[in-house]
Amino acid sequence: xxxxxxxxxxxxxxxxxxxxxxxxxxxxxxxxxxxxxxxxxxxxxxxxxxxxxxxxxxxxxxxxxxxxxxxxxxxxxxxxxxxxxxxxxxxxxxxxxxxxxxxxxxxxxxxxxxxxxxxxxxxxxxxxxxxxxxxxxxxxxxxxxxxxxxxxxxxxxxxxxxxxxxxxxxxxxxxxxxxxxxxxxxxxxxxxxxxxxxxxxxxxxxxxxxxxxxxxxxxxxxxxxxxxxxxxxxxxxxxxxxxxxxxxxxxxxxxxxxxxxxxxxxxxxxxxxxxxxxxxxxxxxxxxxxxxxxxxxxxxxxxxxxxxxxxxxxxxxxxxxxxxxxxxxxxxxxxxxxxxxxxxxxxxxxxxxxxxxxxxxxxxxxxxxxxxxxxxxxxxxxxxxxxxxxxxxxxxxxxxxxxxxxxxxxxxxxxxxxxxxxxxxxxxxxxxxxxxxxxxxxx
Amino acid sequence: xxxxxxxxxxxxxxxxxxxxxxxxxxxxxxxxxxxxxxxxxxxxxxxxxxxxxxxxxxxxxxxxxxxxxxxxxxxxxxxxxxxxxxxxxxxxxxxxxxxxxxxxxxxxxxxxxxxxxxxxxxxxxxxxxxxxxxxxxxxxxxxxxxxxxxxxxxxxxxxxxxxxxxxxxxxxxxxxxxxxxxxxxxxxxxxxxxxxxxxxxxxxxxxxxxxxxxxxx
Numbered sequence: 046x047x048x049x050x051x052x053x054x055x056x057x058x059x060x061x062x063x064x065x066x067x068x069x070x071x072x073x074x075x076x077x078x079x080x081x082x083x084x085x086x087x088x089x090x091x092x093x094x095x096x097x098x099x100x101x102x103x104x105x106x107x108x109x110x111x112x113x114x115x116x117x118x119x120x121x122x123x124x125x126x127x128x129x130x131x132x133x134x135x136x137x138x139x140x141x142x143x144x145x146x147x148x149x150x151x152x153x154x155x156x157x158x159x160x161x162x163x164x165x166x167x168x169x170x171x172x173x174x175x176x177x178x179x180x181x182x183x184x185x186x187x188x189x190x191x192x193x194x195x196x197x198x199x200x201x202x203x204x205x206x207x208x209x210x211x212x213x214x215x216x217x218x219x220x221x222x223x224x225x226x227x228x229x230x231x232x233x234x235x236x237x238x239x240x241x242x243x244x245x246x247x248x249x250x251x252x253x254x255x256x257x258x259x260x261x262x263x264x265x266x267x268x269x270x271x272x273x274x275x276x277x278x279x280x281x282x283x284x285x286x287x288x289x290x291x292x293x294x295x296x297x298x299x300x301x302x303x304x305x306x307x308x309x310x311x312x313x314x315x316x317x318x319x320x321x322x323x324x325x326x327x328x329x330x331x332x333x334x335x336x337x338x339x340x341x342x343x344x345x346x347x348x349x350x351x352x353x354x355x356x357x358x359x360x361x362x363x364x365x366x367x368x369x370x371x372x373x374x375x376x377x378x379x380x381x382x383x384x385x386x387x388x389x390x391x392x393x394x395x396x397x398x399x400x401x402x403x404x405x406x407x408x409x410x411x412x413x414x415x416x417x418x419x420x421x422x423x424x425x426x427x428x429x430x431x432x433x434x435x436x437x438x439x440x441x442x443x444x445x446x447x448x449x450x451x452x453x454x455x456x457x458x459x460x461x462x463x464x465x466x467x468x469x470x471x472x473x474x475x476x477x478x479x480x481x482x483x484x485x486x487x488x
Numbered sequence: 489x490x491x492x493x494x495x496x497x498x499x500x501x502x503x504x505x506x507x508x509x510x511x512x513x514x515x516x517x518x519x520x521x522x523x524x525x526x527x528x529x530x531x532x533x534x535x536x537x538x539x540x541x542x543x544x545x546x547x548x549x550x551x552x553x554x555x556x557x558x559x560x561x562x563x564x565x566x567x568x569x570x571x572x573x574x575x576x577x578x579x580x581x582x583x584x585x586x587x588x589x590x591x592x593x594x595x596x597x598x599x600x601x602x603x604x605x606x607x608x609x610x611x612x613x614x615x616x617x618x619x620x621x622x623x624x625x626x627x628x629x630x631x632x633x634x635x636x637x638x639x640x641x642x643x644x645x646x647x648x649x650x651x652x653x654x655x656x657x658x659x660x661x662x663x664x665x666x667x668x669x670x671x672x673x674x675x676x677x678x679x680x681x682x683x684x685x686x687x688x689x690x691x692x693x694x695x696x697x698x699x700x701x702x703x704x705x
Contacts, residue, residue, distance in 0.1 A: 323532035
């Protein structure tokens with residue numbers, strides 16, 4: 046690491062100074078170093094190293110705060126463990142905030158005080174982002190999204206070509222020549238977003254949603270200009286970059302006049318756009334934002350789609366993405382869907398808002414320098430899955446799908462990994478008659 | 489008039505403790521008002537849940553030891569911590585009583601003294617754990633040891649003073665040092681604990697995570 050300039054230090058400290066509010070001030074001052082959070086962290090459970098205890102991560106940013114922002118830290122730094130923001134501290138911050146925390150937030154409700162540890166890690170990442178210490182792989186992914194409009198760098202032509210053959214498949218599958226995947230159609234009820242991994246690697250999940258929309262007779266569209274639900278700048282905590290990505294999707298929803306934005310099965314994407322997005326762009330949304338999981342649950346509740354749970358005979362388990370369940374409040378919906386779509390559903394333990402992170406969150410999949418750690422912490426999830434005896438693991442998040450796919454191979458789990466939409470599409474029963482054209486919807 | 493009489497009867501040790509109490513109060517007010525001054529962060533996202541029930545949950549059922557790994561995976565430490573904190577509250581109540589010249593007598597004196605002795609031993613246990621446990625030691629700075637030492641001493645001295653009134657000078661000096669240190673070190677979590685629980689309630693409440701929904705399938 047090169048010599049740290051005063052300007053960089055100043056930029057990093059700006060987060061704790063200009064960015065200070067009641068929430069940050071509270072959490073920076075609350076940790077009592079009891080260390081009882083240790084067993085709630087997958088990194089500590091996997092490695093048993095004290096540096097991975099969540100309180101140690103909290104202390105890293107709090108100690109810098111104490112050094113520069115408190116009287117005791119300025120006068121007697123040794124007493125309160127105040128630390129300078131120097132090369133060594135920045136090195137540790139980079140390693141622990143980016144490489145040893147998925148920001149899953151599991152430690153937060155278990156904290157004896159109630160310190161929002163993942164929030165402080167995000168603040169630590171924000172400091173590093175301001176100083177220019179975002180790991181290269183993660184920053185490259187963000188740059189790709191900023192430069193091309195999606196994090197995989199898919200060209201508009203490639204995207205429309207993929208959708209074109211998916212549309213042919215859809216017509217064949219539903220045996221309806223009018224079935225379609227509408228593109229850039231204005232004033233639809235729904236603008237559906239995707240994780241760019243879908244057109245690139247998992248087109249079947251797009252087919253699944255298209256089939257469900259067709260069956261439900263939904264008025265929907267995709268955009269070829271901005272369809273990316275992800276926002277990797279959320280992971281780097283670079284707010285200006287996160288704002289650019291959020292603004293693009295916001296503008297496209299406004300441009301197409303969609304009433305509701307439905308976010309694809311993407312944990313961090315749903316958090317970044319639904320919960321953080323309005324704050325990135327400093328604007329409330331004049332449209333509704335829901336996740337596809339909530340939409341699918343509504344379709345089933347309202348009887349817009351019919352399913353046959355006998356179609357899926359294998360034992361199914363569910364992995365809850367942290368950003369969707371623990372910090373997004375969406376954990377009941379996927380269970381309702383599975384209760385309708387599969388016969389043999391078994392829960393992991395722990396589950397729901399207390400579920401263990403798969404290890405792929407926090408941008409870990411984009412940071413190859415931490416691959417070994419990522420796979421090792423995933424052993425806990427692999428064991429959870431193995432204990433259920435399930436043959437299918439469902440998860441409403443493409444990052445989780447990626448991580449679980451790698452865990453499946455590494456730990457020889459012998460399971461199939463599916464999204465919720467794929468499970469619904471597999472169990473769906475064809476309607477008696479539904480006609481959909483490119484521009485009109487009739488039920 | 490009664491207050492004037494109280495002050496006129498105070499010895500120098502009591503004066504020290506009283507002045508420390510005033511400084512401690514001012515320090516705590518400083519933290520509290522600074523917290524208020526920073527204000528709540530503005531959140532423009534559309535909430536899907538309610539904040540008030542979540543804040544209530546944060547201070548009640550979310551603290552249930554059966555729900556927190558920090559409690560049920562560390563039951564001896566958790567119980568020791570609870571007794572230790574109860575001892576601290578009792579010690580402060582005792583200080584107020586003594587200051588107001590209502591020192592407990594009879595069986596109550598022995599009961600309080602016994603409890604404080606137990607809580608002090610728990611505090612000592614927690615301090616020893618911090619010293620010998622590798623993980624805990626790595627997390628600790630001098631403030632952690634000093635804070636524990638001051639509070640544990642507060643319990644011990646309180647317990648012994650109730651039995652032997654000759655220790656009153658030591659008691660007031662101990663209380664005074666503790667009160668002077670409280671707003672400076674980690675003991676200020678006395679204030680921030682409540683703010684942290686409130687912030688958690690707001691965060692999880694807006695997002696419909698707390699209070700937890702019932703499963704119904």
